[in-house]
Amino acid sequence: MFNEEMRFESPIRWAMVGGGRGSEIGHAHRAGAQRDGLFQLVAGAFDIDPARCRDFGTKLGLDPTRAYADYLSMFRLEAARLDGIQAVSIATPNATHYAISKAALEAGLHVICEKPVTFSADEARDLQRRAQAAKRVFGVMYGYAGFPMLHQAREMIRRGDLGDIRVINMQFAHGFHSDEIEKHSPGAQWRMNPAVSGPSFVLGDLGTHTWFLAGMLTGCEVERLCCMRQSFVHSRAPLEDNAHVMLQFKNGAVGTLWASAVNAGSMHQQKIRVVGEKASIEWWDEHPNQLRYEVQGQPAQLLDRGMGYLYNEVPGIATNxxxxxHAEGFFESWANLYHRFGLAMAAADCDDQATLESLxxxxxxxxxxxxRLLECCVESADNGARWVNF
Structure with a gap:
């Protein structure tokens, strides 16, 4: 079971950029970060409107003077305080991630950023270099990765329960944007604007989630890929609302990725299925407490979170x-990730390399x-769905 007695002497003083009133993702960050008492929200630049930001921050319980008009002011003024912020989460539209992350690292802050972290791989690598040079933790919010049963799947693959991996099928295909919802949804409007969202819509918004899970579970590295993408709601062009990707991995495995916002009637349909030479596993985010395990020649099994037959000695599995x-869900997954971010930040602050390497x-x-996935998919799709090296 999860150890609720784990505490820091003082919580990490934490701020947010973006994630203001009405933001579902902003609420998820706050709920996840503060669940275990490792983080304390003390400041924020939640909104581009200073009055709205101050009102929202005050209603969250902040000192009104620490609800800032912009992130640069926040970083500068908090740095002058003895009790200034130590970490920041970035929950803003994609186009702003690089500049805010760069400024945060220059201010000596740990960073947790929404994905995709940047428009280009060169920008992302620049942030990686800056974080390493500053010895700051830089977390990326792949929010589904905290579910215990995904860590059970990862450990089963690591121990060879499936044998050699042959096929990895990934999908995240909901139906909520089957019509032109952006006409009346501000959140959809920026996601479907290339100047704000970048060169991709559903691949960046949805596909990167299950793509990350595939790498997390299997460790398989992509050698090359082929992508085709469509804008079924034509006003969204050149951004896609549906995409299919074929992948070849360096170990000889193959895979597919389907990302869609026009899968009419579907809630989420985020699934990942890993097929090995001996058995297969499948996880579905709408039923996150179960892992389907199918051994050739035996009845299919549903493995349940919290049971003694799991590999519970592995930390990620034992975070029940x-x-x-009982049903654990989305906020618990986020809390599990923020718990790990917090442990990493504390270790970085005291140069505890052993802990950092183990986390x-x-x-x-x-x-x-x-x-890199998004760049290669766009290159492939925009050149007649040709194969490109990853």
């Missing part, structure tokens, strides 16, 4: 916040790989 049979969390290297 309530006993098996797993989605870091800036994972962010770089996500941006």
């Amino acid at each position: 916040r309530i006993g098996g049979g 797993w969390y989605p870091d800036i290297a994972a962010g770089v790989e996500g941006v």
Whole structure:
């Protein structure tokens, strides 16, 4: 079970850029970060409107003078305080991630950033270099990666329960944008604007999630890929609302990735299936407490979170916040990730390299790989769905 007694002498003083009133993702960050008491929200630049930012911050319980008009003012003024912020989470549109992250690292802050972290792999690598030089933790918010049953799947693959990996099928295909929802949804409007979202819509917004899970579970490295993408709601062109990617991995495995916002009638349909020479596993985010395990020649099994037959000696599997049979969900996954981010930040601050090397969390290297995926998919799709080297 999760150890709720784990505390720091003082919580990490933490701020947010973006994630203001009405932001679903902003709420997820705050709920996840503060669940275990390792982080304390003390400041924020939540909104581009200073009055709205101050009102929102005050209603969250902040000192009104620490609800800032912009992130640069926040970084500068907080640096002058003895009790200034130590870390920041960035929950803003994609186009702003690089500049805010760069400024945060220059201010000596640990960073947690939404994905994709940048528009280009060169920018992402620059942030990676800056974080390493400053000895700051840079986490990327792949929010589904904290579910315990994904770590069970990872450990089963590592131990050889599936044998050699042959096929990895990934999908994240909901139906909520089957019509032109951006006409009345501000959140959809920026996601479908290339100047703000970057060169991709559903591949960046959805596909990178399950793509990260594939690498996390299997460790397989992509050799080359082929992508085709469509704008079924034509006003979204050149951004895609549907995409299919074929992948070849360096170990000889193959895979597919389907990302879609026009899968009419679907809620999420984020699934990953890993097929080995002996068995297969499948995880579905709408039923995150179960892992389907299919051994050739035997009845299919549903493995449940919190049960004694799992590899519970592995930390990521043993992070159950309530006993098996009860539903854990999205906020618990985010809390598990923020817990790891917090442990990494504390270790970095005291130069505890042994702890840093032992901790797993989605870091800036994972962010770089996500941006590389988008660049290669766009290159492939925009050149007649040709194969490109990864």
